[in-house]
Amino acid sequence: MNAGLLVLRLVIGVLIAGHGVQKISFHLGGHGLRGGMEEFRGDGFRGGALTALAAGAGQIGSGLFLAAGLLTPLAAMVAMGVMTVALTVKWRHGLWVQNDGYEYPLVLVVAAAALSATGPGAWSLDAALGLAPWAPWWAVLATAAGVGSGLLTRAVLHRPADPPPVPR
Numbered sequence: 521m522n523a524g525l526l527v528l529r530l531v532i533g534v535l536i537a538g539h540g541v542q543k544i545s546f547h548l549g550g551h552g553l554r555g556g557m558e559e560f561r562g563d564g565f566r567g568g569a570l571t572a573l574a575a576g577a578g579q580i581g582s583g584l585f586l587a588a589g590l591l592t593p594l595a596a597m598v599a600m601g602v603m604t605v606a607l608t609v610k611w612r613h614g615l616w617v618q619n620d621g622y623e624y625p626l627v628l629v630v631a632a633a634a635l636s637a638t639g640p641g642a643w644s645l646d647a648a649l650g651l652a653p654w655a656p657w658w659a660v661l662a663t664a665a666g667v668g669s670g671l672l673t674r675a676v677l678h679r680p681a682d683p684p685p686v687p688r
Contacts, residue, residue, distance in 0.1 A: 525638060528631065532628060532631045536579050537584050540577065540581075541576070543559070543572055575605070578601065582632075586599060593662040596666065605674055608678075629667070633659070
């Protein structure tokens with residue numbers, strides 16, 4: 521079980537962190553901070569550099585903490601938050617990633633929720649520091665706060681589409 525949790529944490533954590541790196545730099549195929557800003561604006565979000573930096577930092581930090589198994593429920597909460605925002609952006613395209621759908625963000629949200637529920641395993645910094653096992657209520661709190669914060673972010677920062685012009 522510990523080997524499986526380690527593999528899951530490493531893969532999910534590194535992928536989430538990689539998304540963050542892409543949002544704010546030219547590494548891993550990213551388009552720099554300006555590209556991250558344009559991506560958010562193109563998806564209908566307010567904000568500029570601060571929005572891209574917050575999303576990128578949230579993904580990098582939560583991904584690295586998940587990979588390390590450090591403060592696992594809190595790391596999972598942040599990961600669920602940023603990936604819930606991504607899920608809402610892709611929602612209109614349907615489920616499947618082939619159609620730019622929300623399949624991939626959904627998998628990351630569910631994997632982060634599962635890690636908050638199972639804990640990071642014995643091969644983690646949480647275990648090494650004596651923080652694990654986490655009480656079961658942490659998983660419920662992390663999932664509710666993570667998904668809730670993503671939905672709140674969408675509600676606060678997303679601009680409604682401009683209505684079509686009225687013919688004269």
